[in-house]
Amino acid sequence: PVFKETYSPLSSSELVAKEKSMMDEKRFAHCVRVSETARTLAKLNGYDEDKAALAGFVHDYAKQIPVEEYIKVIKEEGFDPDLLNWNRAIWHGIVGSWFIKRDLGITDPEILTAVYRHTTGDVEMTTLDQIVFVADYIEPGRTFAGVEEARKTSYADLASGVGYELAHTLAFLVQKRSKIYPRTLAAYNVWAAE
Numbered sequence: 001p002v003f004k005e006t007y008s009p010l011s012s013s014e015l016v017a018k019e020k021s022m023m024d025e026k027r028f029a030h031c032v033r034v035s036e037t038a039r040t041l042a043k044l045n046g047y048d049e050d051k052a053a054l055a056g057f058v059h060d061y062a063k064q065i066p067v068e069e070y071i072k073v074i075k076e077e078g079f080d081p082d083l084l085n086w087n088r089a090i091w092h093g094i095v096g097s098w099f100i101k102r103d104l105g106i107t108d109p110e111i112l113t114a115v116y117r118h119t120t121g122d123v124e125m126t127t128l129d130q131i132v133f134v135a136d137y138i139e140p141g142r143t144f145a146g147v148e149e150a151r152k153t154s155y156a157d158l159a160s161g162v163g164y165e166l167a168h169t170l171a172f173l174v175q176k177r178s179k180i181y182p183r184t185l186a187a188y189n190v191w192a193a194e
């Protein structure tokens with residue numbers, strides 16, 4: 001991919017190379033597809049397509065950073081110590097935005113917040129937050145039961161896509177008896193509950 005503006009001191013090719021160096025090929029391909037899906041959702045919702053494409057591209061930048069590095073950063077950089085009771089599934093958004101700022105030099109608050117919120121959602125979500133959250137869920141590589149309905153719902157109405165995703169993710173986590181991160185539940189109550 002090529003980005004017109006990287007919101008960072010890095011050029012597009014430097015940024016792409018750095019992202020590639022952080023993850024395996026499957027994860028990288030997912031990030032490219034999320035970027036393209038984010039661009040489509042941006043176009044449908046009157047949002048800056050290039051910015052959405054970049055946010056989608058970097059959303060999982062930190063997904064494969066070693067757990068030990070996360071623990072060190074959470075302890076040393078002033079993160080809520082409760083994060084230590086969770087795992088990389090939760091960390092790579094919240095702490096991932098910190099790694100993106102450190103490594104890619106991206107400081108744009110909209111991009112950083114979209115990464116921060118991309119796994120759990122949040123009570124308040126900007127248009128870009130919603131775009132990245134939904135693009136991650138419906139990108140063409142996703143194959144779970146219900147993904148076609150998720151796509152249809154999201155392309156018809158972005159906020160309804162957020163609600164669909166939160167309801168289905170919560171049901172999936174409960175069925176696995178996974179711990180629910182409080183912010184995921186709070187987001188569900190706002191975006192999905194009747």
Ligand code: GDP
Nearest residue numbers: 060089090118119120136173178179180181184
């Ligand atoms: P990915 O990074 O592209 O795989 O997707 P996400 O960042 O959206 O999600 C990463 C993982 O976190 C998925 O397996 C989600 O089901 C999981 N997840 C999302 N919310 C919660 C939560 O509240 N609790 C737990 N335990 N896992 C969650």
Ligand code: FE
Nearest residue numbers: 059060092119
């Ligand atoms: Fe993710």
Ligand code: FE
Nearest residue numbers: 118119136137
């Ligand atoms: Fe997601």
Ligand code: FE
Nearest residue numbers: 030059060136
């Ligand atoms: Fe993702």
